[in-house]
Amino acid sequence: MSLQHSEVIRLDLPARYAYLHLLSETIAELLRQAGAPNETLVYNIQLAAHEVCTNIVSHAYRNRQRNEDRIKVTLTFHPQPPCLEIELHDNGEPFDPELVPQPNLSEAQIHGYGLFLIRHLMDRVTYTARSDGNYWHLVKHLKFGSQ
Template sequence: MCIPLLQVDVVIPTETKYLDLIGCIGERIAKKVDGFTGDREALAYQLNLVLTEATANAIKHASDDDLQHTVRISIHLHSNALHIKVYDYGQGFDLDTVPIPDFEHPQESGMGLFFIRSLMDSVTYTRQADYNVLEIIKYLK
């Protein structure tokens, strides 16, 4: 893989008060992407939503309410793609078994992964030695 044009790594405690910060980082990156010919405002909104949802899921579902745990968010901007990785230390889950939300009877939660998958080009979730990685790719056209 080539060297990124921009790399941002953030490590936060497993507390939701940092979600706004993570979303804002995504927005700022989207607005500064050189050579992007698409709708910057739409990309900024999408990255805010995706980063906030991915981080919230890591905090809520993967960290066992242990405030000693952290969530790491790594964003690499390449000339043609944005690679996002969200690392957590929880039990993990099987991405392929997450159901599509019931839009006829919407729930208060459970839409995050649907939005992430809908807005991004590639989403994978893997277990490493003692942590999990949600990897998200958005191709920049």
């Protein structure tokens, strides 16, 4: 099946690692419905979204796991030209992405690859801290012919 119209899916997830698989599964199903033939493409988008959510849980909410800590997600598939937009919102602590150092790719390190990966896997990544929370906007242009 190939979607010929825009499709919007909204999720309101508890800010806990245990629920992040729901976002990954939703992304995979939406892209399957859209006709994405490439599992690598699906995986890369899932990884980018997962990294944002992992950073929200571990940094914005600082692993505190309170019931009111949420991650609100909107997935929007646009058929012409085909692209997937992922919007994420949280009410955690803001940060300045410009202060996050680039990882040293010539040396192994345990942490510090998240933002680097997100930026390299998606076509556009924006982060905005506002008085009502933190907003991420990720865009991936989809080329269904040859990835």
